Amino acid sequence: MIETLLFWTCCLSAIAGALLAATVRNLFHAALLLGLSLVGVAGLYLFLEAQWLACVQVVVYVGGILVLVLFATLFSSDVMGALQRTPLWLRAVGTLGALLAGAVAVRLAQTAMQAAHRLEAARGTTAVADTIDGDSTATIGDLLTSAWLVPFLAAGLLLTVALVAAVATVQRFRQPSEATPNG
Amino acid sequence: MADFGAEFGPGALTSYLVVAAVLFTAGTLAMSTRRNAIGVLIGLELMLNAAALQFAAYGRFRQGAPDPQGQTAAVFVVVAAAAEAAVALALLFAVYRTSKDVDLERTRELRS
Numbered sequence: 001m002i003e004t005l006l007f008w009t010c011c012l013s014a015i016a017g018a019l020l021a022a023t024v025r026n027l028f029h030a031a032l033l034l035g036l037s038l039v040g041v042a043g044l045y046l047f048l049e050a051q052w053l054a055c056v057q058v059v060v061y062v063g064g065i066l067v068l069v070l071f072a073t074l075f076s077s078d079v080m081g082a083l084q085r086t087p088l089w090l091r092a093v094g095t096l097g098a099l100l101a102g103a104v105a106v107r108l109a110q111t112a113m114q115a116a117h118r119l120e121a122a123r124g125t126t127a128v129a130d131t132i133d134g135d136s137t138a139t140i141g142d143l144l145t146s147a148w149l150v151p152f153l154a155a156g157l158l159l160t161v162a163l164v165a166a167v168a169t170v171q172r173f174r175q176p177s178e179a180t181p182n183g
Numbered sequence: 184m185a186d187f188g189a190e191f192g193p194g195a196l197t198s199y200l201v202v203a204a205v206l207f208t209a210g211t212l213a214m215s216t217r218r219n220a221i222g223v224l225i226g227l228e229l230m231l232n233a234a235a236l237q238f239a240a241y242g243r244f245r246q247g248a249p250d251p252q253g254q255t256a257a258v259f260v261v262v263a264a265a266a267e268a269a270v271a272l273a274l275l276f277a278v279y280r281t282s283k284d285v286d287l288e289r290t291r292e293l294r295s
Binding site for chain 1 (some may be wrong): 192193195196197198199200201202203204205206207208209210211212213215216218219221222224226228229232233235236239240241242243244246249251252254255257258259261262263264265266267268269270272273274275276277279
């Protein structure tokens, strides 16, 4: 009972946070609502028995990315005031596009479910998930250092390049008045 | 809709897919209607999050036995999101320095 209640709380915070983050006028509030959505998804990961992934979600997304976004929000101009109004036509087109994307996502999900049901019928087994024995963290560690080693190294390279590129970008576009006299 | 709990409970793939679809829709909405670059970035994060949630959900409800490779793939989505956020915000700062504004409608170049 309590588990079901927690599950629906996570679903609701993920969905409500996302929808409000996409629509509220104030960008600072939007960033905070994004955090609510991210925490909700972290809760859903726990229900998927992905404990480590839930930790990563909280540490990297909420602790890293969200803080960066909040920092940028406060840094840029026009934070709390009248943020640039979206024209009505753009809002209409955007809503239409978003609904279309949602419809495609639902259709894809339907197709996947139908395929699962067909497989189920063909094999005569049920698609009800067995529980992963205990914690999946150790399994993920093994996977990252064996089958997923190349993507793992590539991800490390990607992060390094992204960091260097970020620093280089900010350096390069420094205004002349801010530049150091000999650099 | 015979059994709501079995169809949409914590133990059903459908519920996770519905949440992911809504997250993706909200992300698309934010990306297409926001004029502020940070708003667009928020939408992008929502869409990536929806993708990661789907990876984890499909891995968990895989035919036969749960497959931790779904979670592993989701971790890489998170890594890509982190790298993307770092670069996007650096670009944002660069744009802000040259034009004192992050309105995508008015930003045309990075040269000062």
